[in-house]
Amino acid sequence: METQSYTPVPPGVGMEENFLSLDDILLSHERLPCRTESAFPRLGFLEKSADTRDIPEGTKMEMPLWLAKGLYERKRRTLSVDPPKTYRQGWRTVLGADPNVVDLHKMGPYFYGMGSQLLHFDSPENAEIAQTVLQTFIGRFRRTMDASQNALDADTSALVAPLDALERALFRAGQAGLAAYQRWEGGASGRIEASGLVVNYRKRKLGELQA
Amino acid sequence: MDPSEVEFLAEKEMVTIIPNFSLDKIYLIGGDLGPFNPGLPVDVPVWLALNLKQRQKCRIVPPDWMDVGKLEEIKELESKEETFAPIPSPYYMELTKMLLNHASDNIPKADEIRTLVKDIWDTRVAKLRLSADSFISQLEAHAKLDNLTLMEINTTRTFLLDSLNCMYKLRTNLQPGSDKSNDY
Amino acid sequence: MFCEKAIELVRELHRMGDGQLPAFNEDGIRQVLEEMKALYQQNQSDVNEAKSEGRSELIPTIKFRHCCLCRNQRCIAAYLYDRLLRIRALRWEYGSVLPTAIRFHMCAEEVEWFNQYKKSLATYMRSLGGEEGLDITQDVKPPKSLYIEVRCLKDHGEFEIDDGTVILLKKNSQHFLPRWKCEQLIRQGVLEHVIS
Numbered sequence: 001m002e003t004q005s006y007t008p009v010p011p012g013v014g015m016e017e018n019f020l021s022l023d024d025i026l027l028s029h030e031r032l033p034c035r036t037e038s039a040f041p042r043l044g045f046l047e048k049s050a051d052t053r054d055i056p057e058g059t060k061m062e063m064p065l066w067l068a069k070g071l072y073e074r075k076r077r078t079l080s081v082d083p084p085k086t087y088r089q090g091w092r093t094v095l096g097a098d099p100n101v102v103d104l105h106k107m108g109p110y111f112y113g114m115g116s117q118l119l120h121f122d123s124p125e126n127a128e129i130a131q132t133v134l135q136t137f138i139g140r141f142r143r144t145m146d147a148s149q150n151a152l153d154a155d156t157s158a159l160v161a162p163l164d165a166l167e168r169a170l171f172r173a174g175q176a177g178l179a180a181y182q183r184w185e186g187g188a189s190g191r192i193e194a195s196g197l198v199v200n201y202r203k204r205k206l207g208e209l210q211a
Numbered sequence: 212m213d214p215s216e217v218e219f220l221a222e223k224e225m226v227t228i229i230p231n232f233s234l235d236k237i238y239l240i241g242g243d244l245g246p247f248n249p250g251l252p253v254d255v256p257v258w259l260a261l262n263l264k265q266r267q268k269c270r271i272v273p274p275d276w277m278d279v280g281k282l283e284e285i286k287e288l289e290s291k292e293e294t295f296a297p298i299p300s301p302y303y304m305e306l307t308k309m310l311l312n313h314a315s316d317n318i319p320k321a322d323e324i325r326t327l328v329k330d331i332w333d334t335r336v337a338k339l340r341l342s343a344d345s346f347i348s349q350l351e352a353h354a355k356l357d358n359l360t361l362m363e364i365n366t367t368r369t370f371l372l373d374s375l376n377c378m379y380k381l382r383t384n385l386q387p388g389s390d391k392s393n394d395y
Numbered sequence: 396m397f398c399e400k401a402i403e404l405v406r407e408l409h410r411m412g413d414g415q416l417p418a419f420n421e422d423g424i425r426q427v428l429e430e431m432k433a434l435y436q437q438n439q440s441d442v443n444e445a446k447s448e449g450r451s452e453l454i455p456t457i458k459f460r461h462c463c464l465c466r467n468q469r470c471i472a473a474y475l476y477d478r479l480l481r482i483r484a485l486r487w488e489y490g491s492v493l494p495t496a497i498r499f500h501m502c503a504e505e506v507e508w509f510n511q512y513k514k515s516l517a518t519y520m521r522s523l524g525g526e527e528g529l530d531i532t533q534d535v536k537p538p539k540s541l542y543i544e545v546r547c548l549k550d551h552g553e554f555e556i557d558d559g560t561v562i563l564l565k566k567n568s569q570h571f572l573p574r575w576k577c578e579q580l581i582r583q584g585v586l587e588h589v590i591s
Contacts, residue, residue, distance in 0.1 A: 006414030014380030
């Protein structure tokens with residue numbers, strides 16, 4: 001049985017992040033290709049390739065999303081952000097043709113989250129990115145749903161592997177619903193169970209002993 | 212909701228029993244029950260019926276629809292119709308399970324009934340999935356859930372609501388100017 | 396890059412998605428706070444320099460560090476908050492007395508918070524249902540019967556039931572007990588609910 005008493009802060013999904021969500025914090029740790037549009041004095045040590053004291057204007061560097069979001073301003077340019085290649089024309093065409101053939105876990109794993117976050121940065125491609133992200137979700141929905149309704153004892157690892165973080169969360173929600181129903185059908189629903197925390201805690205302790 | 216909670220609600224449905232004991236009318240918060248006379252049919256909630264049955268105090272009369280002929284008609288209709296066909300009881304699945312598990316000796320052709328109800332359930336759940344998919348793929352904003360039962364909705368509730376929420380958020384992305392930037 | 400320590404804290408919790416409570420990472424927190432202190436001091440001196448000498452080209456750097464400060468703050472807040480969610484869940488899963496091993500994973504403030512939570516919950520439950528109060532951590536699923544069949548999974552010693560009878564909970568022994576007396580022991584993994 002899943003531990004019901006602990007429910008983590010859910011991710012914001014879309015353009016707004018949820019401040020305390022661990023998922024959103026990890027999403028905003030993903031790196032984006034950026035170009036500095038002004039110098040950053042005294043921060044040269046952050047750039048491995050350069051041994052100058054400053055980060056000069058025009059440096060190409062990768063920055064985590066949170067930093068790019070924080071530094072980015074429409075009025076006074078200190079930074080410009082390029083969409084990563086998974087959101088550019090080439091991949092958009094691939095996703096448009098058949099979203100189901102793509103391994104979004106490898107491409108992400110926060111494909112939808114990052115795609116939505118990119119819209120914070122001005123780009124002529126934004127409208128198309130938003131469209132691709134939405135259509136990809138819709139196009140893959142059937143597969144996510146069918147996977148989640150798969151027999152619980154079946155090996156789902158191959159089905160889950162190409163799912164992005166958001167799809168995985170949906171997959172788990174679907175499986176939980178199915179599991180609860182099947183438990184009821186099998187007559188075990190009224191049974192009081194040991195807490196999942198207790199069971200897993202004991203497993204972990206056993207694992208430590210054996211290690 | 213846990214399915215056991217749905218079952219709990221189903222236990223309030225009325226069912227006819229034939230008691231083999233006598234007892235005056237009893238007065239409960241949920242309503243009056245009885246009087247009970249040996250051999251005379253009386254309506255009681257399922258929870259009481261099952262309790263009496265377990266103590267061999269009564270025979271349970273299966274509901275009208277719990278009948279091979281009727282269920283076959285329903286199954287037929289369900290597979291023909293594209294929408295969800297009307298179902299004889301909002302708790303058909305729960306009642307079938309409870310009555311068959313505890314009173315199968317009072318229900319003729321119990322095994323056939325079990326299979327038929329399972330078939331009906333499977334057909335309806337497959338339909339539910341199909342309509343969820345078309346709901347998402349056509350970017351619908353609302354859907355009619357006529358004739359769906361609580362147990363059916365319950366198995367897919369979290370999944371469907373979370374999916375719709377995702378779709379809504381990703382759709383909101385399409386509207387530029389909705390940019391509420393928060394610099395964390 | 397800055398904030399690497401902070402993201403480690405978050406990863407640590409994220410890896411344990413099932414709600415387990417890992418040991419409080421005091422060292423990790425300390426390192427993040429040290430980084431924040433350093434960032435703050437550098438920023439303060441740069442702000443002074445920018446103001447007094449009119450060096451506005453320092454502003455992007457100041458902003459850069461400020462973002463890092465906010466990021467560290469966010470990570471720590473999320474770390475602490477998520478731990479509180481887990482600790483709150485413990486009250487419902489284990490009852491009011493926690494196994495020592497788990498208590499060792501909490502810092503002093505967390506133990507304090509847990510005790511306060513316990514108190515609030517107890518006060519609330521006493522206020523319900525008249526004189527006796529109502530234990531809302533019981534019967535989380537609709538009970539089917541007042542008594543249930545249970546099997547002991549480990550030796551637990553003597554156990555008193557309502558009527559004063561004392562029974563011995565010995566490993567593998569089977570008993571027929573009032574449901575409300577055993578629910579917590581089942582959740583703690585001492586007893587197992589047997590369904591015939």
